[in-house]
Amino acid sequence: MSHEKYASVIEVLHECxxxxxxxxxSCLQEDNVKEMAECIRLDRECADICAFFEQSLTRDTPYVQELAQLCAKACRDCGEECAKHDHDHCQKCAEACRKCADECEKLVS
Amino acid sequence: MSHEKYASVIEVLHECxxxxxxxxxSCLQEDNVKEMAECIRLDRECADICAFFEQSLTRDTPYVQELAQLCAKACRDCGEECAKHDHDHCQKCAEACRKCADECEKLVS
Amino acid sequence: MSHEKYASVIEVLHECxxxxxxxxxSCLQEDNVKEMAECIRLDRECADICAFFEQSLTRDTPYVQELAQLCAKACRDCGEECAKHDHDHCQKCAEACRKCADECEKLVS
Amino acid sequence: MSHEKYASVIEVLHECxxxxxxxxxSCLQEDNVKEMAECIRLDRECADICAFFEQSLTRDTPYVQELAQLCAKACRDCGEECAKHDHDHCQKCAEACRKCADECEKLVS
Known part of the structure; x- marks a missing residue:
């Protein structure tokens, strides 16, 4: 059963x-929002892709490989951008993105 | 922080x-798939609405009331349809939908 | 057929x-991105709700009323925020939001 | 501007x-719904992936390549399954999927 087989990936995607x-x-409320523009943009991309992949896994999608590749890339990009900023939410997001990218890459054969 | 304030609702939405x-x-693989057609249709509606509400809550949406009403209705409908069928996955889904509808209704003031 | 019955609403939702x-x-690339923060936030909410409603209409969702109410509210809010800003993309967005809110309200009985 | 650059792809994705x-x-209402199970499943996958890609293109996603590959595959699979069935809606869907797969493949460099 798809949602059991992928339970740990689904959890990591959800956290990310x-x-x-x-x-x-949080970025949208920071004083230096101008410097956070790319972070904001990649946060949305990454959140939407993780949410899409997460739901797809619960319905046994035939596109695990393609979605894992897409999601790994979005997580790497978002994690690298977040890592540049000192805000606590950015550092936490960078960590969640790295963890999620690692999990997604394990799915890519 | 939105994703902490709504942590328990987010979990119930995710389970649903x-x-x-x-x-x-599972319905799509049953022998009596014809009798499961409405269940299949409402499962998708409900899953998509729960997933949408779940993600919206993590980004502090201003539309908690409207989404909670929509989601409560979709969960009630799906839960009632699922409850009619003996398949184990239908009975479990009916239970998850009832629980989620209850949580959503608590959010509606 | 749902996607024909709602063809004009689907088109307006898509444009919005x-x-x-x-x-x-565009807001994320403006010099005054700090003043655009609420506009950015409501743009995403409204885009996601319009996209969700649009796809729901093409699959004959039973939740036209609830989705139309949600979408009308998101479009009104986003349109009012956009209307405050002189950027050409904000003014055009305000117009698209007003048109979409009007169409959604017609669906609410 | 992303939504203008990709206007023709967005239109084809929307039609698909x-x-x-x-x-x-329509498949869910057919008498032979059991034989349509895989068609139903792939229709949902393909619709969700097209809708996701379509919205991503309107917000200038950095993941055009990855999404185009994913979408081309989902369209090919769905189109091949639909082509097996005589229902008018299946034949029309097969045609829309082929057209969309072709457009997506053009985006893959």
């Missing part, structure tokens, strides 16, 4: 989506 | 989305 | 989603 | 999403 959206809303 | 998508893929 | 996402990416 | 969701709801 949450971290990205929390970083997104 | 998973139960609906598992019921959806 | 496009205008919101164009405004969103 | 609509055809898939129309085929999906």
């Amino acid at each position: 989506m949450e971290a990205c959206n929390h970083c997104y809303t | 989305m998973e139960a609906c998508n598992h019921c959806y893929t | 989603m496009e205008a919101c996402n164009h405004c969103y990416t | 999403m609509e055809a898939c969701n129309h085929c999906y709801t």
